[in-house]
Amino acid sequence: MVVERDRSNELYDLFSRMRQRQPQPATTTAVAPGLHSSSDVQTFNRFAKEFSTNIATVSEYIMRLTQLTNQQSVFDDQTAEVSELTQIVKTSLQRLHNDAGTLEELKRRAMTSQKNTAPTSTGHLRTAEKHSDTVVETLRSRLARTGQQFRTTLQHQSKSLKDKANRRHMFTTADRPQTFESALFQDQEQHQQQQQLLAGTGNIQYYQQRADAVMEIEAAVQEVGELFNDFTRLVQEQEEVVLRIDTDVGDAVRHVNAGSNELMRYLTNLSSNRGLILKVFAMLFFFLMFFGLIVVR
Missing domain, CATH: 1.20.5 (Single alpha-helices involved in coiled-coils or other helix-helix interfaces)
Structure with missing residues (x-):
């Protein structure tokens, strides 16, 4: 006979220890060649570093929320902490979504300042611009993955709440035993009816709380879906920019080849x-x- 054992908590603890051991990736905070003097460039680098740190913090909140969702049971209700964490993550994702636009604007300012003030070569400017684009795209991808992780957690939480409510309903509304029409069991039957009435009132309150929690989770899922629509639009805009750059590069290559032929x-x-x-x-x-x-x- 195989005995099943839930070892999800051990897995999450292992992930937490591995995350603490690993150093922070330097891809989002490294400074490209030529990005040293401009204050706009320093502002962009500092903001990108803070953006990366905030994404890591939100990921830890989501991991904690997932742990609480898996640990909840009919007799261990942690709805208050789950709701608080859900609201924190939702607010943080909305703020990060707004900060993504600010990061794009800071990148444009940094590149403009670098072109106007720094006496660097064209190759260094292209390297710096490519580095900035890579930083922004990497952070956007991490933010999109974090939002998808939060959405999956909310869907799992909603399903878990519904399952627990169904199990509680099965435990508390079991069929009553048949009573005999005799004076001996009339008092006992009346007492059972009173107890069931009191239990029914408590169940109604519990179900109302569960329903409110499910509605909050569904609203959060809808808001996260709207954020994903914005992410999709931003990614599509970036793809159009990349296609235009690729077209311009192709035209430049053709012009260079034509000039070489003329020479x-x-x-x-x-x-x-x-x-x-x-x-x-x-x-x-x-x-x-x-x-x-x-x-x-």
């Missing part, structure tokens, strides 16, 4: 003209030599 053609013409000039001078030289020999004789 080769001009070089060929110069080579052919040089040969013609040498031939003319050779003919003049032989003519002068021939004419000089005739005059001397």
Whole structure:
């Protein structure tokens, strides 16, 4: 006989220890070559670092929320803490969504300031711009994954609440035993009816609380869905920008190839003209030599 054992808590504890051991990734806070002097660039780097830290904090909240959702049972109600964490994560995601637009604006300011003030080469500017785009895209991807994780947790929480409510209903509304029509059991039946009436009142309050919690979770899922729609729109805009950049790069490559062909053609013409000039001078030289020999004789 196989005995099942829920070891989810051990897995989450292992993940927590591994997260504490691992250092913070440097991809979101590293400074690209040439990004040293401008205050706008420093502001962008500092804001990107804070943005990354906030995403990590929200991820920890979501992990804690998932643990509470898995630990809840009919006899261990942690609705208050779950609701508080849900509200915190929802507010944090909304703030991060707004900060994503601010991060994009800071990136544009940093690049404009870098082009206007820094005496760097074109290659360094392109490297800095590519680095900034990579930072923004990485942070947006992390934010989207965090939102998807929160949405999955909310859906699991809603399903768990409904299942627990059904189990509680099964435990508290079991069929009563048949009573005999006799005076001996009339008092007992009346007492059971009173107890069931009191239990029914408590169940109604419990179900009302469960229904309110489910409605809050569904509202949170809907808000997270709206955030995902905004994320999709932003990603689509970034894709259009990348396509335009790719098109411009392709046009530039074609222009470079055309210029190279024209230069080769001009070089060929110069080579052919040089040969013609040498031939003319050779003919003049032989003519002068021939004419000089005739005059001397």
